[in-house]
Amino acid sequence: FDLRKQDLKDMSELGQGNGGSVKKVQHTPTGTIMAKKIVLIDAKPSVRKQILRELQIMHDCKSKYIISFWGAFLADPNICICMEFMDKGSLDGIYKKIGPIDIDVVGHVALAVLEGLTYLYDVHRIIHRDIKPSNILCNSRGEIKICDFGVSGELINSIADTFVGTSTYMSPERIQGAQYTVKSDVWSLGISLIELALGRFPFSESSDSDSDLSDFEGTLSPARPGSLALGLPPPKPRIKTQKKDKRKSKGVSLQGGGMTMSILELLQHIVNEPAPRLAPEGRFPREAEDFVDSCLLKDPDVRKTPKDLLVNFTFLVRTRFALTCLLPESQKHVWVEQARVSNVDLETWASTF
Ligand code: ADP
Ligand code: MG
8 A cells, every 4th residue: 555644643662773763653544553764864855766766675575584664755854664563672672671682592583684684685686784683673473574674775875974873783894895795794693693692782891781882873984885984983982891890701802891992993893803702602502603603704705695604504404304313412402403493482482571
């Protein structure tokens, strides 16, 4: 059906992001509940219309791992994008509410995101460009889907002009100005998985949410390919990453406790230091550690694509089935396989919060 502004009744606010806000709304003629994203676009009318045209591709994005699209319209000076409402919200909100997410559930997240990314790229040649926990949504049926992918080149450009913060899921090659590829999304997935499993952003040592760098808002040059000039961002504001108590975490820490870090320092850290890992060692299954390590290979040439990672999953599942009776008990826990065939019931999981 044709979406008209006047047919949507605001119900509640779901969240605020960089470029705008998301509201839960009801489409009154049909009673359908939707999520309406309002994006403030500072662009000429012709560009707005172009964006609207490009967004129509979302009508063809049909996958159980992708948020479905109801339609978009102009509401000057905004663009409104109406999408499927996910009643359990995004994974960042979920872990902030219930704490670190069980590693078996994180395995399902990995699988869903890889399936979604593979679909977007194989079928539509779309690279997501913004994988992070707040763009991975969950509903009470236990479904996990990704949203906010880069369908519209014009929209990416327009938002880039006002874009601040949340660049911290950015891969080392992107920070250095290389072309965006599907492998950059794999890096962002790796960072996101650690964040979910630890219940905190991996580059911040503290578990306090108020020092969470992922929420950092600073001034960064536009996130267009090649245009992110290191050296431009000002050194302020600085973010505390100090732990309130002096206990040293064995996990990924940034230059030890008591340090503060600007966005520039964070970007330099991502480029220059070893990638974060699922830590401390032994807390998570080996297979989960290995998988995250493979997402976070700093050299994009050796990092796998989402599709390669999925094929590996499938291969592991097959060989595991063949070998299961031969393997010792200690090796029977294969994380990725568990995610495929496991009895982890996401619907039951989702009913716990
Ligand atoms: P960000 O993704 O950077 O947090 P957004 O503006 O994209 O900013 O989204 C703001 C918040 O709205 C998200 O964090 C998420 O919790 C919520 N949200 C977005 N889309 C949906 C949706 N389709 N269903 C339910 N909640 C949503
Ligand atoms: Mg979002």
